[in-house]
Amino acid sequence: MKHIFTGLVLATFLFSNLSSAQESPEIDKKYTKEIDKLAKAKKVQTAFSLITEQEDQTMKDLVTLTEVLAPPFGEDKRGKVFASMLMDAGIDSIWTDKVGNVIGLRKGTSGAPGYVGVDAHLDVVFPEGTDVTVTKVGDTLKAPGIGDDTRGLTMLISMLKAMNKADIKTEKDLLIVGTVGEEGLGDLRGMKYMFNESGLNIDSWIAIDGGSIGRISNAGLGSKRYKLVISGKGGHSWGDFGLANPHHALGKAIDVFSKDAWAYTSGDIPKTSFNVGRIGGGTSVNSIPFESWAEIDMRALSPINLDEIEAIFKKSVEKAIAEYNASGVKGEVTYELEQIGDRPSGELPATLPLIQRAMAATQYFGVEPSLGRGSTNINIPVSKGIPSICIGRGGQGGGAHSLHEWYMNDETGAESIQLALLITLAQAGLEK
Template structure:
């Protein structure tokens, strides 16, 4: 890692060491180890329930059933499809949410049958994020079977719409409708990966439209949507962004026109812009959108087209808004999760940034991070995705120790501050 790793708070580290050694926590961690095969079976079963973004309901109902079977009595599905299980604490402690997304990037009809070769499992979505759902459910089982009574409350959330155009809508809706003091997303499998920041993204679908016409007969009489889009693309390609905070952009898709011998009546692009800083994100957004104003004006002026009916025009549609943010080094969620990783004997391999369900709480100043589920995932977001069942107990163990450290339990004070 190239980033400088800040010091751990010695008091927090000492507390997490003591918590790990306590009898009930030792039992919970052992349960996570012993139930690895059960967890893997569950991961397979969930994977084989299709859950494209915006179509997660069937998988969600299965998770409702499992949460109830594992001892949660307060389980519901909210207005947009998030499955929310509530585990109340004993006292007036902080409120923590732990979330794993249910959706996959694959369209309806994709074969999600899991094929096994030894400890390797092949299927679209087997790692991302059925592994995260496995870990989420294992936390519930371990806490209940070990009879750990936390001081603070814990929400267990299986979210909708994390991927692509889902735009983390499940996470955004949950944090907007619940008062929480901390949040942990479960995504990825690299056990040493703890996210300190959230990469924000703004996405637009921009369409340039005109009357179109014959490539010869209407030449110079009407504007071309594709020509105007090419002018805009050239302008965008020459924009400069800061390296710190890292800010990026790309025209990810382009489509338009009707035939090789037509003046294009329409052309559409989809644009992705990303940054760790919301101000930098808004700046590049403003610069990119201004290019379309200039481009259509230039295309119309090239042929001296003044009749609005013959000119090209543009319109935009916002198709993604993931807020950005960074957490300070002393963030309790970061300190506790790093301490838990250390006392479990694992190395911090990736103290980085990404775009996950944690973006929403991070952008609101809520202590939050994203932790991993264990195992090893490969070729995510492809139909050739596969997952290696290697030390899959480590993800749930890290999450259990972190969660209880944050909300507290008998003999251990909550480390996560409670906001009044």
């Protein structure tokens, strides 16, 4: 199982909340030794074998969960199926919190305060009514959501089964969680509740989401999202010609913002982006609309740049609407800004024990670990300085967020579950 580690290529970090950028952080030998010793423990080896033996059932679980659609803000049905699987796998206790997170508790032996959390998200991007029937073509399973992140949920079930069958006990309590609201306008509401309102003392977090084995995110890509709604009186395109038109005002607002934002993002700053993703409004081609709207996404590596691009957006809209109303139109338009997304940025140093353990565990499986960033569930704990990582789900897959999404299991499928287990046991402590 163990192979020779061939190299380490890691990202250069630019976050302003770290004292300095880190180039090619190394794995401390003490963590390599810790992981090697842990992985060779008899019960851990037994659990690894069980994970491989369970692969057929894990794939059946994948089909079952995939065919229970979990649209944005509609994760309840899938949550119940996932909870049932956790109970069948032998979780100690289970509950669903007020926002819909399904939380399983596996008690540790030390009585030490603080939980180690492991999660995959329940929700998919697809709306109610989407056909999520799984089809099989050769070794490939096809269905919307089958990879992102349904595969992650099945990994949690396999891990729990293997721990129980191998009689593995951890020193610290484990939380095994199916979270809600990771995708799109869900705006990480599940994780925001877990870390801001639940009252749970969580001291580290391991998320399983997209990507191949070896992917380790230790940074959160922040974003701010708004819905701009412009309103007017509305009327007939001929009879009321000249009346202030929300669509025209929106076009101006987009133009002004695009020019100002492009000038800013083209400067010498860490990568910062902006996008007008959706627009709408109006009733007919021959009607002056009474409402026009657009949804805007802004992202940045640095929290400072994220705040600055947000300020540019607000100032640009205010400027554009004022200029439009002063352009000679009859009446005026008004506007409202509704924040529909707020994901904080953040980055954790590679020297943290959790990140060192994740890299050492990845190395144990003969895979080159790579640190990076993404917009995932760990944005919340990372922004609070809580040790957190997001790891890949292994196997092969593609077409995420499309109706043609697919997943094919291979040898890295079982290894990705074994890797997740190894990291979790290293962080929670194997009972001595």
